[in-house]
Amino acid sequence: MKTHQTILLAAAFLLTGCEKARFDQQVKELCAKDGGVKVYETVKMPAEKFNQWGQINFFKPTQGENALGPGYIYKVDKTFIKQGKPHELAMWRDHIQIIRRSDGKLLGESVSYSRRGGDLPGPWHPTSLTCPAIDRDGLESSIFITGENK
Numbered sequence: 001m002k003t004h005q006t007i008l009l010a011a012a013f014l015l016t017g018c019e020k021a022r023f024d025q026q027v028k029e030l031c032a033k034d035g036g037v038k039v040y041e042t043v044k045m046p047a048e049k050f051n052q053w054g055q056i057n058f059f060k061p062t063q064g065e066n067a068l069g070p071g072y073i074y075k076v077d078k079t080f081i082k083q084g085k086p087h088e089l090a091m092w093r094d095h096i097q098i099i100r101r102s103d104g105k106l107l108g109e110s111v112s113y114s115r116r117g118g119d120l121p122g123p124w125h126p127t128s129l130t131c132p133a134i135d136r137d138g139l140e141s142s143i144f145i146t147g148e149n150k
Contacts, residue, residue, distance in 0.1 A: 020118030
């Protein structure tokens with residue numbers, strides 16, 4: 001009986017690992033096609049709009065599309081490729097756009113792909129993979145730069 005249980009456990013471990021590896025490969029392939037940050041126009045801001053680490057200090061993530069204040073639209077689109085419960089395998093694409101309200105111009109965008117879960121069930125947190133690696137203020141700090149507008 002123990003041998004049978006060991007074989008079943010080993011098979012479950014191998015199948016779980018194979019599916020997770022397949023999704024990790026898919027994340028990397030999709031990321032190579034269109035992942036990353038693209039900046040179409042930079043905006044010079046006064047020094048008081050930045051904190052001591054050079055990050056913008058007017059980003060309010062709880063404000064949704066108004067997260068960058070009244071002058072800009074912060075648009076986030078999450079598309080699930082495979083949706084699962086917290087410990088199940090899930091894969092998605094995040095697409096963030098920053099648009100100037102006054103003329104509707106797209107200033108920049110970022111695309112990332114993520115996989116979460118696909119592990120053996122247990123009390124631990126699920127593993128994850130994001131490509132490209134997450135830089136929480138990468139898009140914002142690429143668009144909004146220090147300097148006075150003329």
